[in-house]
Amino acid sequence: MKQDSARIILGMVRQTVQQFRETVSQPHCLIGTAYDETVMIPKHHEDKNLTMIAFVSTYKLLLAYYFGNYQAALDYITQGKPYLMAASGMVHIPTFHFYAALTYLALVPTNSEIELSVILAEFKTYQTILHQWAHNAPMNHQHKWHLIEAEKCRVFGNKLEAMEQYDRAIATAKENQYPNEEALANELAAKFYLDWGKEKIAQTYMTEAYYCYTRWGAKAKVVDLETRYPQLLATIWQKQQSSFTSTETMIAISSHTIQTSSFNNASLWEALDLATILKASQSLSSEIELDKLLSTLLEVILESAGADKCALLMPKGSHWVIEALSQLDQPAILLHSLLFDDGQTVPVTLINRVKNTRSLAVIENAVVEPTLASDPYILRHSPKSILCAPILNQGKLIGILYLENNLTVGAFTSDRLQVLKLLTTQAAISLENAQLYSKLEDYSHTLEQKIEERTQEITEKATQLESTLEKLYSTQAQLIQSEKMSSLGQLVAGIAHEINNPINFIYGNLEPANEYVASLIELNNLYQRLYPHPLPEIAEKIAHIDLEFLVDDLQKLLSSIGVGANRIHQIVLSLRNFSRLDEAEIKPVDIHSGIDSTLLILQHRLNNSKHPEIKVVQKYGQLPLVNCYASALNQVFMNIITNAIDALEESQTNPQPTIIIHTEFRDSKKLIIRIADNGIGMSESVKNNIFNPFFTTKSVGSGTGLGLSTSYSIVVEKHGGNLSCISAPGEGAEFIIEIPV
Structure with a gap:
């Protein structure tokens, strides 16, 4: 093929x-x-x-x-x-974008202002695409994004941000196993610090870049670094210079070494130890959570010191406890404050000695060590090599590392002790930081919990206060409306009573007056028939008063007086019916009578000369007498119909303002009263608030905001029914009263 x-x-x-x-x-x-x-x-x-x-x-x-x-x-x-x-x-596409962006940033210092603007524009294109990829696939592109951000910050002089971005690029490249770009990030960071004049820091990053390229197998790149930055790599290759030529180097792959020419063993050990220390130190410094730090610390110590068991002891209150324990080829175990006094895990005698003296203790063969001859742990386990090291931070003992090797006598050599010394120094700083972070987290958690509890308490009190305030508003509204309607009822009843007496007097005298007038007219007609030719003076008077018109109009006048008196009598009955102060509070009543009385009282507004006449359509169904609070229901009818009239008067373009009142008796269980108008309607927000006390859309002085809230209380709370509203802007409003029978 x-x-x-x-x-x-x-x-x-x-x-x-x-x-x-x-x-x-x-x-x-x-x-x-x-x-x-x-x-x-x-x-x-x-x-x-x-x-x-x-x-x-x-x-x-x-x-x-x-x-x-x-x-x-x-x-x-x-x-x-x-x-x-x-x-x-x-895969070539993101690779091309990444190195293109880095190339443009590398060329910025060497170009003119005009070329610079073109270069930055091109860089921006690649940067935008890489940012999107970093968001979608951080495991492949996040470290690339951090590195171009670091280089951009370097170009624009933002040193602090550049430092942060270089470290993030190195960490994420290492985490996602991109050794070549981890090496590149270290190299660029070293160049950044070197240009800044911080050669010691640059040396650290360049050394790490050297070892990253070495582990990657890029021999030509390693030689390139040695050629261009000999001053930064002196600690690595100066001692090896006599052992190989300028084109020979060392390639470390994982944990073993391939030698391309004759190496000095001591130099190789030093080089590898330096790489180990850098790697271990970086691992420790990158952890801030205490549990993760303890696991990492024991793993690093076991790997670096040649031990097969490691324990970390720390003070807790007035006691010392074992916080973590690890054995070779096994994950670290976090013991969370296990007491060590029983001698089951570590030699108590040695731990106490180091705790008191704060000095390093190295035992080449614990079995023959006289000072440990009676220690229960030594007698039981017979370890060979033992190392016990204090962890000091600013003179304060914050921990003790216990190491043992059960295979070899004298396992902890001076070289390993130097490595451990460096690692314990970093461990002291990291432990202190982790403990502070842990305390801060505990404090933060406690504070958050207290804030949450306090917030909940305040919320509950606020809810109670709001509920109490709503009840207060409702009670206040009911009291005001009740007092208002009570006073109005008494006033109406009083006026009705005072008007009723003279009306009864007029009614009582109208019939005799009609009879007297009829008799006088009859006498006048008889006189004119019998004496057709009256005296001149009488004839002149008859002509002057227009006797014929007077006789005819007098009868009409008496008839009009009767009609007016009857009208006043009906109004008085409506007022008495509306107030119903002379009736029991609850009794069977005619609902239609209450509605008619309300309409009669509001007749002057329905036929107001300043506005178009409002047509009232009454679609009454067959209703039985209903047990209810008649006066209170009349108040509901008055409030709703008054609001309907107000809405119709506000509508300037309505050719025929209309109120439709519909009643029905449904399922022999419920009385339904619908009062609808074709006025301006209302918005959803207004509709949601119309039954709240003191809510009004009318101008100041035109409404109290109590009418509908009181109506709602009367229908819902007093009668156990329901009051609802259907409305939309420009489509009028319909109030539905439902009362169980």
């Missing part, structure tokens, strides 16, 4: 790897046994194989950037950019 494309791609990859492994004069040029760009790139163009052109441009860009040839890298960006679409969905 022909697999030319796969073979060519593998050749590119192999040649790229070869460029990192072997030192050549132009590392960014893919010329070698696996792939020769001088032959293949023209062929790719001839074959119009856009994907291959995109791939080779990406690899050349990557190599040019790693080996510091930024101008060549810029050329490869220009060459590869038109063909990137052909590599869509491939």
Whole structure:
């Protein structure tokens, strides 16, 4: 089978790897046994194989950037950019964007102001895309994003933010196992600190970059660092210089070492110890949570000290306790304050000695150590090598490390002690920070809990206060309305009584007056028939008073007086019916009579000359007498119909303002009264508040906001019914009264 494309791609990859492994004069040029760009790139163009052109441009860009040839890298960006679409969905796309962004930032200090604006614009394009990828796939792109942010901060002089971003890039690259970009982040951080004049810090980062490139296997890159930054790498390779030539170096893979020439064993040990210390120190300093720190600390100590058991003791109150225990090839166990006095886990005699003297204790063979001859733990377990080290922070003893090796006598050599000394120094700082962080978290949690409890308490009191206030408002509204209606009822009843007496007097005298007038008219007619020719003086008087008109109009006048008196009598009856002060509080009543009385009292508003006449449509159903509080229900009718009249008077464009009153008796259990108008209607927010005490949409002085809230209380609370409203702006309103029978 022909697999030319796969073979060519593998050749590119192999040649790229070869460029990192072997030192050549132009590392960014893919010329070698696996792939020769001088032959293949023209062929790719001839074959119009856009994907291959995109791939080779990406690899050349990557190599040019790693080996510091930024101008060549810029050329490869220009060459590869038109063909990137052909590599869509491939890993080469994010790689191209990442190194293109870094290239533009590297070129910023060397360009004019005009070119600078173009470069920053191009950088911004790649930065935006990388940010989106970092958000969607942080395990692949987050460290890249942090690194270009660090470089951007470096370019613009934001040193503090740059420091933070470099460290984040290193940590996330390490976490997600990108050793090449972890090495690159360390190298760029070292260059940043070196340019800043902080050579000691730069040396730390460059040393870490050296070991990262070494573990990655990039021998050519290691030589590149040695060539360009000899002053920063002096501690590593000066002692080895006599052992190999300038083109030879050391490649460490995982935990073993491949030697490309003769090495001095002491130098190799020192180099590896330095890498171990840096790695261990970084692991300890990166932990802030106490439990994670304890696990990491024991793991690091076991790995670095050559022990097969490690325990950490810390003070708790007036006692010392074992906080964590770890054994070789087993995860650390967090014991959470286990007392050590029983001698089951560690030698009590040795721990107490170190605790009191605050000095390091190293026992080459514990079995033959006279001072531990009677210790129960030594007698029971017979360990060989023992080390017990105090952990001091600013002169304060904050912990004790206990190490033992059960296989070898004298396992804890002076070299290992130096490593442990450095690690315990970092451990002291990290433990102190972790304890402070733990206390802060406890305090924060306690504070949050207290705040939550206090907030809940305040909320409950506020709810109680709000409920009490609502009840107070409701009670106040009911008292005001009750007093108002009581006073109004008494006033109406008094007026009705005072008017009723003279009306009865008028009614009582109208009939005799009609009889007297009829008799006088009859006498006048008889006189005119018998004496058709009266005396001149009488004839003149008859003409003057227009006797014929007077006789005719007098009868009409008496008839009008009767109609008016009857009208007044009906109004008095309506007022008495509305107030019902002369009746029991609850009794069977005619609901229609109460509605009619209300309409009669409001007749002057229904026929107001300043507004169009309001038409009232009464669609009464067959209702039985209903047991209810008649006066209170009349008050409900008055409030709702008055509001309907107000709404109709506000509507300027309504050709025929109308109020429709509909009554029905449903299922022999419920009385339904609907009072609807075709006025201006109301919004949802207004409708939700109309039954609240003191809520009104009327102007100051025009309404109290108590009418509908009182009506609601009368219907719902007093009669056990329901009062609801259906309305929308411009569509009028309908109030529905439901009263159980």
